[in-house]
Amino acid sequence: QKEVEQNSGPLSVPEGAIASLNCTYSDRGSQSFFWYRQYSGKSPELIMSIYSNGDKEDGRFTAQLNKASQYVSLLIRDSQPSDSATYLCAVRSSGGSYIPTFGRGTSLIVHP
Amino acid sequence: DGGITQSPKYLFRKEGQNVTLSCEQNLNHDAMYWYRQDPGQGLRLIYYSQIVNDFQKGDIAEGYSVSREKKESFPLTVTSAQKNPTAFYLCASSSLAGVRTEAFFGQGTRLTVV
Secondary structure, eight states, rough: OOOEEOOOOOEEEETTTTTTEEESSSTTTTTEEEEEEEEETTOOOEEEEEEESEEEEEEEEEEETTTTTEEEEEESSOOGGGGEEEEEEEEESTTTOOOOOEOOOOEEEEEE | OEEEEEEOOOEEEETTOOOOEEEEEEESEEEEEEEEEEOOOOOEEEEEEEETTTTETTOOOOTTEOSBTTTTOEEEOOOTTOOOOOEEEEEEEOOOOSSSOOOEEEEOOEEOOO
């Protein structure tokens, strides 16, 4: 059973701070890693994809991947109240069914 | 604009009734998925399809059925055999070729049993 684990939170950070969200996965064959943001009552929205070890930056977001340790993280710099949402980590294997497996998500609260 | 369209946004089902949720995509994606999300829970896979006229059960397929007669369409039927159908249903699609295989979601259908 392929598993993706996330701390459910909530993670509470002050406005302007760095929010750090973490995710671990069990399948060593995983090749593709994604972060989604889901506002309450809405569908998940893709915000970052990462495929190789290291960091990938996009605006205020940085995804970090460490395949040896089987973890992927998302950093949000200069956090804003509008970043308050649930962040879902998703992992996909390279072979077989290509089905993305999702974690349960981490709730982030950015308070003014 | 390319995207995934789910309808209806809200759906009410009476006890013993079958209902069908629509999912259409114009992204030319081969793979399509149905997930169920309960309050405070993650996404659980119901069914998926990687090619027309073929689909596979996910983790919680009991009480659900699907069809994939066209590449663009992947409707989900919630049957009367599904005893606890109240949930948020999400349809997604993705490419299977190349490196970029992100899944994109429709806006979801919220199903309530009345």
